[in-house]
Amino acid sequence: MNPRKLRACFLLLALIGLLAAFFPSWRDRPVTSLDEEGFAQGCTVIMVGKGASTDGSTIATHTCDCGTCDWTWRHVPAADHKPGEMRRIYHINQYKTWPPEEGLKWDLYKRDFTGLEIPEVPHTYAYHHGMFGYMNDQQLAIGESTIGCVRKLHNPTPTPAFDITMLTLIAMERCRTAREAIQLMGSLAEKYGYGYNDHGEMLAVHDPNEVWVFEIVPVGPLWTPQSGKPGAVWCAQRVPDDHVSVCPNESRIGEIDLSNKDYFMASEHVVSFAIEQGLYDPGSGKPFSWKRAYSPAEGSATSTNGRRARMWRFFNIVAPSLKLSPETPNMDYPFSVKPDRKISVQDVMNMTRDRAQGTPFDRVKGMRGGPFGNPNYYATTRTICTPSVEYTTVTQCRGWLPAPIGGIVWLCFGLQDTSCYMPLYAGITDVPDSFKIGDHWIFNRESARWAFDYVDFHTQVVYSYALEEVKKAQAEWEAKTVAGIGEIDKQALERYNRSVEEGIGYLTGYCLTHADRVVKAWWKLGDDLLVKFNKISYYDPEKRTRDRNKPVYPDWWKKAIQIYDILLEPPEK
Amino acid sequence: MEKGEEGKMKKMTTSFFVVVFLCLFFVPASAQKAIPKAKLPVLTTSAGQSNDVMTVNIVLEEAGIGFDYCDVPDVDLLKAGVGLADKESGPGFHVEVYTDFSKFPKGTPYQTVIFAIGASLKGMGASGLTVDTEAARLKRLIDYCKQNKIFIIAVHVGGMALRGAPGSDNERMIDAVAPFADYLIVTKESNKDGRFTTIAKAKNTPLTEVDYALDLVEIMKQVFK
Numbered sequence: 001m002n003p004r005k006l007r008a009c010f011l012l013l014a015l016i017g018l019l020a021a022f023f024p025s026w027r028d029r030p031v032t033s034l035d036e037e038g039f040a041q042g043c044t045v046i047m048v049g050k051g052a053s054t055d056g057s058t059i060a061t062h063t064c065d066c067g068t069c070d071w072t073w074r075h076v077p078a079a080d081h082k083p084g085e086m087r088r089i090y091h092i093n094q095y096k097t098w099p100p101e102e103g104l105k106w107d108l109y110k111r112d113f114t115g116l117e118i119p120e121v122p123h124t125y126a127y128h129h130g131m132f133g134y135m136n137d138q139q140l141a142i143g144e145s146t147i148g149c150v151r152k153l154h155n156p157t158p159t160p161a162f163d164i165t166m167l168t169l170i171a172m173e174r175c176r177t178a179r180e181a182i183q184l185m186g187s188l189a190e191k192y193g194y195g196y197n198d199h200g201e202m203l204a205v206h207d208p209n210e211v212w213v214f215e216i217v218p219v220g221p222l223w224t225p226q227s228g229k230p231g232a233v234w235c236a237q238r239v240p241d242d243h244v245s246v247c248p249n250e251s252r253i254g255e256i257d258l259s260n261k262d263y264f265m266a267s268e269h270v271v272s273f274a275i276e277q278g279l280y281d282p283g284s285g286k287p288f289s290w291k292r293a294y295s296p297a298e299g300s301a302t303s304t305n306g307r308r309a310r311m312w313r314f315f316n317i318v319a320p321s322l323k324l325s326p327e328t329p330n331m332d333y334p335f336s337v338k339p340d341r342k343i344s345v346q347d348v349m350n351m352t353r354d355r356a357q358g359t360p361f362d363r364v365k366g367m368r369g370g371p372f373g374n375p376n377y378y379a380t381t382r383t384i385c386t387p388s389v390e391y392t393t394v395t396q397c398r399g400w401l402p403a404p405i406g407g408i409v410w411l412c413f414g415l416q417d418t419s420c421y422m423p424l425y426a427g428i429t430d431v432p433d434s435f436k437i438g439d440h441w442i443f444n445r446e447s448a449r450w451a452f453d454y455v456d457f458h459t460q461v462v463y464s465y466a467l468e469e470v471k472k473a474q475a476e477w478e479a480k481t482v483a484g485i486g487e488i489d490k491q492a493l494e495r496y497n498r499s500v501e502e503g504i505g506y507l508t509g510y511c512l513t514h515a516d517r518v519v520k521a522w523w524k525l526g527d528d529l530l531v532k533f534n535k536i537s538y539y540d541p542e543k544r545t546r547d548r549n550k551p552v553y554p555d556w557w558k559k560a561i562q563i564y565d566i567l568l569e570p571p572e573k
Numbered sequence: 574m575e576k577g578e579e580g581k582m583k584k585m586t587t588s589f590f591v592v593v594f595l596c597l598f599f600v601p602a603s604a605q606k607a608i609p610k611a612k613l614p615v616l617t618t619s620a621g622q623s624n625d626v627m628t629v630n631i632v633l634e635e636a637g638i639g640f641d642y643c644d645v646p647d648v649d650l651l652k653a654g655v656g657l658a659d660k661e662s663g664p665g666f667h668v669e670v671y672t673d674f675s676k677f678p679k680g681t682p683y684q685t686v687i688f689a690i691g692a693s694l695k696g697m698g699a700s701g702l703t704v705d706t707e708a709a710r711l712k713r714l715i716d717y718c719k720q721n722k723i724f725i726i727a728v729h730v731g732g733m734a735l736r737g738a739p740g741s742d743n744e745r746m747i748d749a750v751a752p753f754a755d756y757l758i759v760t761k762e763s764n765k766d767g768r769f770t771t772i773a774k775a776k777n778t779p780l781t782e783v784d785y786a787l788d789l790v791e792i793m794k795q796v797f798k
Contacts, residue, residue, distance in 0.1 A: 091732070153633060156624040156691070156787045158732025158762040166617035196732070221730070222635060222787040 041064065042045030044248050044310055044384045044467075045145045045204045045212045046348055050399070051242035054344040057398040058211050060204035062143035063352055063416070064131050065171050067388035070105040071130070071413065071449050072096045073435040075428070076172070078126040078137060086117035087173075092165040093197040094131055100439055102537065116161040116192055123306045124173035126131075128409050128424055128431065132165055133172030134393050135426050139407035140175050141206050141395035142168050145247040147215060149200030149295045150279060155218035160193025164201040164216070171205070171244040178205040178212045182265055186215065187233045190267055193231030194218050200295045202247045207404060208399030210264075211239040213252050213335075217294050219273065233273050235266040235290045243336035243552055244318050244343060248361030248384075250330055251295035255287045266290075291331060295359070301326035313356050313383065318343065326360065345396050345410065346482050352392050353416045372559040374463035385416050392416055393451070403427070404504055405492050408485070411435075414452035418459050420478045422515045422523065423485065425492070428508040432515040448519045454526035462533045465551045469532070473525050477518050608795045609756050609779050611724040612684035614655050614677040617642045617795070620711050620727070621746035623691030628730050630669070632652060632789040633687075636798050639676075641683075645702065646716045647664065647710060655681040658703040665701050685724040685797075687713070688750045691731045692742035704742045711749040719753070726796070727754035729769065730786050732762040752776055758783065 048059040064071070091112040096467075098108050103292050127136035135141040144164065167189060171181040180458075183203055195218030203214045216234040222410065223231050239245045239255045240263075247250065256264050267273075274293040276281035295328060299308040311333050318339040355363045357374040363375035376387050390433040394410040404427020412419040424431060438447025445451075459466035488510055497504025532539050538550035617640050619626040626644065633640045641657055643650060644667045648768045650657055650762065655672045656679035662668050672681075692704065704711070707771070718725050727750045729744070751757060751772045757780040764782055773780035781792060 151624075151627055154624050154627060156731045157628060158760065159785050221631055222785075222790070224785045224787050 013128050014492045028249075041388075042249050043143075043145045043383055044352070045143045045202065045246065046314065046351055046379065047143075047206070047213070047239050047245045047247075047382075048343050048348060049211050049239050049241040050209060051240075052244050052339055052343055054342045054347075055398070056209060056400065057345065057396045058141075058176055058206045059139060059343070059345055059348050059394060059396050060143040060206050060211060061314060061352055061392060061394050062132070062134070062145075062204075063384060063386075063392045064390040065386055065388045066095060066131075066390050067167055068097065068440055069095055069131060069390050070439065070468050071126065071390040072104060072106075072280050072437060073130045073391075073411070074104070075431045076127050076129050076133075076169075077429065079124045081120035081122055081124065083122075084286075085120035087120045087170070089114045089116040089118065089161050089166055089192070091161075091164055091196055094167075096162075096163060100437065100444075104436065114161040117193075118188075122176050125176075126427075126429070127169075127172035128426075129169070129172075130391065130393070130411075131170040131320050132520050135397075135407050135409045135424075136175075136338075136403050137426050138176040139397045139399075139403040139405065139406075139426055140172065140177065140181055141397055141409070142171065142181070142203040142407075143393060143395060144168070145204075145249055146198070146249045147200040147247070147249060147295050147488075147550050150277075150293075151307050152222050153232075153259060153277070153294070153406070154199045155193070155195030155221045155223060157221050158196055158229040159221075159224060160189075160195040161220060162189050162192055162473070164192045164194075164203070165198040166218075168203065176207070176249050178207045178210050179265070182212055182214050182234075182236045185343075186216070186232070186236075186265070186429070187459035189216060189232035189234065190230035191225075193223060193225060202251065204247065206395070206397055206410060208403075210241075211245075212236050213239065213245065213247065215251055215253055215290065215295070230273075230347070232268055232269050232293070233270055235270055236264065237335060238263045239336045240338075242338050245429045246311065246314040248308070249431070250297045250308070250311065251291035253290040254331075254335060255289050260296035262452075267324065284400065287473050289366060297330060300329050303327070303329075306356070306544055307427050308380050309359075309361040309385055310357060313359065314351070317351060317354065320407060323508060326521045345394060346479065346566045348394050348410075348418075349384055349410065349478070349482075351422050352384055352412075355417070356381055356383045358454070367557075367560060371460045371462070371553045372464045372551060374416075376463075377458065387415060387416055391419075392419075393493075394421060401489060401493065403498060404494060404500075405489055407509065410482075412452070413449040415456050417467065418456040420474055420518050422478075422511075422518050423481065423484070423488075424511050424515075425507040427504045430512065432519070433511050434519055435515070445523070449517070450520045451526065455522050455529065458526050458529035458533070461536060462551045465538075466529050466533060469529060470485040470525065473521060478523055481514065575768065577702035580642045598719045607779050608781060608792060610798050611726065611756070613614070613638070613769075613797055614681055614683050615640045615685040615687060616646070616651065616657075616683045617687045617689065618646055618714075619644050620688040620690045620750045621692035621707060621743060623689070623693035623731065625728070625731050626692035626756070628786050629689045629728055629789070632793055634671070636790045636793040636797075638793060640687075641672050643667065645710065646714070647661045648713050651683065651714060651717055651723075652681060653680065655679055659763055682721070683723055685726060686718055687726045687728060690727055690729045690738060690743075690746050690750055692746045704745055708745055708749045711746070715750065724756070725750075725754045726756045726758065727751050728789070729759040729763045730759075730789070732760060747772075754778055756796070757781070759791060760784070760786070 043066045044063045046061040050056050052060045072262045089125045090109050092109045125136040128521025167185040174449045175181040200217045205212045205214050214236040259265050271288050279293040301312040311330045315324045318335045321340050359383040364373040368378040382491045396408045398406040409424040410421040434448035438444045438449050492503050492507045538547040655677045660668050761782045
């Protein structure tokens, strides 16, 4: 062999060996199993019972992780209905989007009328509507996570009238409590069928007193309304008041005790249907487990090289004293735990920003993040904070206040680590105009989401430096708001006690004005980041200087470049 | 001509025109509803990688019809016949074999291919496909079927909401398969705009509309009787 080629081969092998030795995950790259493919990589729900939160509120999240979905929001007003009025049911696809010039998703999905109309109720509650219904003016709140289910139970035919989005909207319109919502969604799904756009789904359904995990799956494509059989099977378990729980796209309900009505609810055929479908063998001697029957997801954080690390990571954050192992199969994790310390709404917001920093699943471990520790470069781990997020909700219900003041949807657009949570009280009668528009494909300065993407984009090149600037803005616009929300509550309550309209008007004005100020601040922050880190240097606008020594490239990065150069140096040199 | 004979002729002429009339106006309609016969063994596959092919598989299972399934077969696998060359499932590639080998030994050429039409970007992504590569794969399969007189059944059970606008991924999958099918089975919900009726009429392809996927069970029993 030509000595040059021989040397080149040797260097190539040496490089491969070096990379394999330095970065074990390259060797251990996950072998995608069939089960892995079916595993959803979407939204994360975190739940906090009222006895586990610092202020007695119940809390849940929905990280709306999609990447191409509609992020727009609207407010649906309360309404009174005459006897005989009917409510049309639509097929609503979580993922479907339309070009902005065609209109808003919330009007356009009406093209997909299922043909089903159900009798209206005399009064429907007002609610905030994003991809799902999130919170109504009674402090009923919802977060969502796709959990998947046994494939033969999928029902992608248009026969079932309900999908998960439509169920949440009806729950918002008609229910005051989590229990009411679960019973209503379950019964509608059983009667009219569930599936089409969705299969296994989980909802965190909470009110000021209780947090419930509601899980639902279709019953296969051969179901018809005329069969007389339920068109869905569902189960719900309450998170104990002093506990916290999580749903990272995996079913969380295991063994169930339907005699304990304070903690469990389910469709009547929950066990018999599993037996009928061959998903549970009562003769096995093992108790019935909802998740093992309907939505089994084998694997652990370790066995999946971090693809399913969110389960472990959540419990690792909230209850490190339990020392739960990342090797523990996710299906063996507890349904809920008592946290080592009580959790605040700010803690929950921070959890949504988690990138598994300092853990074996750190997204910037080794060279992954580049010289400036960017967790978005090479994603080997699925963390709670992930670039596909459209927006995140942290819904908070506070029973000591009237519902319109007690309920808050804390909303942040785009990636949580570079974004800012803004409050939308349950009782407000509008959402900011900038929240109502925009899509992924056309840059729009009128759309709030783009302001946050604008900042995020300008953090990518020198992430570790730029993030410090973002944190300052978050401290100003988010942390201060969270800390000062009690004063807003007080001001609103005083007015509300004088006149409901006055209280609601005050809150609406506050939320719209505050959101407007935050969005403007983020546009400016994006501009400032562009100026400051232009040409990957550090420009100080106040001193009008350029510091060529900043940002500082770490030594390991410089060494890595030298090693790479030596390995690939042309033989003739 | 005698009166009696004249009367007979008139009756015959009238009958002739009645028959012609019936042929003109009712035969196309009845042809749309006629259920053609197809032969086993049968392969099921997806046109667009949506979940709809699982519906077809469950229908065949319910109908007691053995079948082989591959989500992304190409011509080589179709040529391999029953047993799909003992291929095993792997990332982005799924195989299931339920054909009765005692009736159709491994390697027996498929007589029928059922395409479940439905585009899913998620499904295509998982299989490393794009809409273009999926359309190209379908063309190769269909060309092979035509050359080898393999009966093509196209099924669309996804409904209007998944159909999408003209030019959408799902519509492209319809264009890639439906005009070349020997038999079309669609849910009424999928054919609200008459899209499949138009294709069936243009190609004189038998078309059956069903209310529910469950109705496919009896149809498949008749097709493979």
